[in-house]
Amino acid sequence: MPFTQFxxxxxxxxxxxLIAARLFPTKNKLTKERVINxxxxxxxxxxxxxxxxxxxxxxxxxxxxxxxxxxxDGFAIASALGDRVVVREIPDAKLVTITKSxxxxxxxxxxxxxxxxxxQMPADQRQALISKLTSxxxxxxxxxxx
Amino acid sequence: MxxxxxxxxxxxPAFTILILAEMIIGWKSGRARYEGKDxxxxxxxxxxxxxxxxxSAAFFIGVSYWVWQNFGIFDMGTALWVFALAFVLDDLxxxxxxxMGHRMRWMWAAHVIHxxxxxxxxxxxxxxxxxxxxxPGILFKMPLFLLGIEPAIVFFVxxxxxxxxxxxxxxxxxxxxxWFEYIxxxxxxxxxxxxxxxRYLDANYxxxxxxxxxMFGSFIPERKDEACRYGLVTDLGTxxxxxxxxxxxxxxxxxxxxxxxxxxxxxxLLAPPGWTPDGSRMTSDMIRAAWLEREAIKKSGKVTGDxxxxxxx
Numbered sequence: 001m002p003f004t005q006f007x008x009x010x011x012x013x014x015x016x017x018l019i020a021a022r023l024f025p026t027k028n029k030l031t032k033e034r035v036i037n038x039x040x041x042x043x044x045x046x047x048x049x050x051x052x053x054x055x056x057x058x059x060x061x062x063x064x065x066x067x068x069x070x071x072x073d074g075f076a077i078a079s080a081l082g083d084r085v086v087v088r089e090i091p092d093a094k095l096v097t098i099t100k101s102x103x104x105x106x107x108x109x110x111x112x113x114x115x116x117x118x119x120q121m122p123a124d125q126r127q128a129l130i131s132k133l134t135s136x137x138x139x140x141x142x143x144x145x146x
Numbered sequence: 147m148x149x150x151x152x153x154x155x156x157x158x159p160a161f162t163i164l165i166l167a168e169m170i171i172g173w174k175s176g177r178a179r180y181e182g183k184d185x186x187x188x189x190x191x192x193x194x195x196x197x198x199x200x201x202s203a204a205f206f207i208g209v210s211y212w213v214w215q216n217f218g219i220f221d222m223g224t225a226l227w228v229f230a231l232a233f234v235l236d237d238l239x240x241x242x243x244x245x246m247g248h249r250m251r252w253m254w255a256a257h258v259i260h261x262x263x264x265x266x267x268x269x270x271x272x273x274x275x276x277x278x279x280x281x282p283g284i285l286f287k288m289p290l291f292l293l294g295i296e297p298a299i300v301f302f303v304x305x306x307x308x309x310x311x312x313x314x315x316x317x318x319x320x321x322x323x324x325w326f327e328y329i330x331x332x333x334x335x336x337x338x339x340x341x342x343x344x345r346y347l348d349a350n351y352x353x354x355x356x357x358x359x360x361m362f363g364s365f366i367p368e369r370k371d372e373a374c375r376y377g378l379v380t381d382l383g384t385x386x387x388x389x390x391x392x393x394x395x396x397x398x399x400x401x402x403x404x405x406x407x408x409x410x411x412x413x414x415l416l417a418p419p420g421w422t423p424d425g426s427r428m429t430s431d432m433i434r435a436a437w438l439e440r441e442a443i444k445k446s447g448k449v450t451g452d453x454x455x456x457x458x459x
Contacts, residue, residue, distance in 0.1 A: 114383025
């Protein structure tokens with residue numbers, strides 16, 4: 001492929017993507033309901049209907065942590081990706097590195113496509129979430145999806 | 147060597163125009179949905195795939211001609227019927243390449259890219275692999291060269307096959323006429339193929355003719371009562387094309403590195419995606435089995451109020 005054709009293609013890609021972004025702006029932020037629906041989709045082995053997860057939404061509504069009340073281990077992290085949602089089930093808090101960042105919490109997942117997830121939240125909420133995640137006794141990890 | 151046109155290269159301007167047309171239709175009617183970054187990633191993957199294909203073309207053309215010239219059983223010539231025969235046989239080869247692309251992790255590492263968008267629109271058709279050259283896919287085309295069909299003809303009809311598959315990546319078209327749905331791959335059949343609902347996993351591998359899926363037991367029709375939900379069983383958390391392109395390869399290398407014995411090392415390459423020696427991850431068969439079990443329990447009334455089947459988004 002000639003270099004000029006490659007550059008021309010790159011420009012065309014950028015223009016088409018820009019048109020897509022203008023015609024279909026991403027408006028939907030995460031809500032508690034949206035988080036629960038997506039956690040239910042990703043974690044069908046957990047019956048959320050009888051015990052809905054406790055959802056901790058970030059200040060910018062871009063990420064959330066869902067803690068399962070009836071399970072002694074595990075939680076899920078939901079994050080908005082464009083207009084869609086990606087959920088990571090964490091079977092055991094010990095499997096991820098959780099660090100306090102300036103405005104919230106940072107989860108290091110060791111996932112190549114989503115290495116770190118930042119959750120912005122006020123200090124009091126942050127503390128409440130840390131105690132919720134770390135105080136529970138852990139069990140064996142649940143199977144993860146393919 | 148027969149000098150034939152490259153159908154996919156010729157079709158690129160039409161692809162762009164049709165993507166813009168689908169965007170406008172979707173914007174006006176709501177029958178198609180795009181997202182800027184997702185579209186950008188899909189199209190960059192397409193561009194990268196073209197570059198990667200050009201880089202590896204000489205090797206594959208060389209190997210194909212070497213097989214055809216030295217081991218071809220017949221001299222099939224270049225008559226029109228040879229093109230027709232090549233189209234059908236190449237479509238059969240495509241079916242098996244595609245099926246193995248879902249059932250063997252080595253080939254899935256390249257093909258997963260095409261399924262990595264949570265959207266299903268014409269730009270998704272362009273989301274193609276950069277690493278197909280590192281898989282054994284070409285082996286499935288060898289029977290055509292051995293039969294005596296000139297590789298240039300096979301590459302030409304394979305290009306037409308790929309061009310055909312572009313228009314089926316859309317939600318803007320519901321169903322085609324019944325006779326057409328029966329014979330050909332359509333948007334409806336291919337939506338099922340891209341869906342990650344447990345009911346629809348690993349189905350409808352056809353390129354052009356649905357006969358192969360019906361013949362080899364992989365056909366699942368789209369249901370009105372279960373909308374397709376697109377993407378991977380575990381979706382990617384990035385739009386970065388480089389991460390999209392290599393993520394599964396990295397996963398394979400990590401698994402092989404940490405495998406305890408050679409049998410497991412080989413199986414991490416050849417077994418279906420999700421396979422592990424201890425069953426700690428789930429293959430599509432396991433996901434479907436778990437879903438069937440949940441459905442059976444729900445039907446028997448043992449569990450009430452389970453809302454986990456909702457189509458989220």
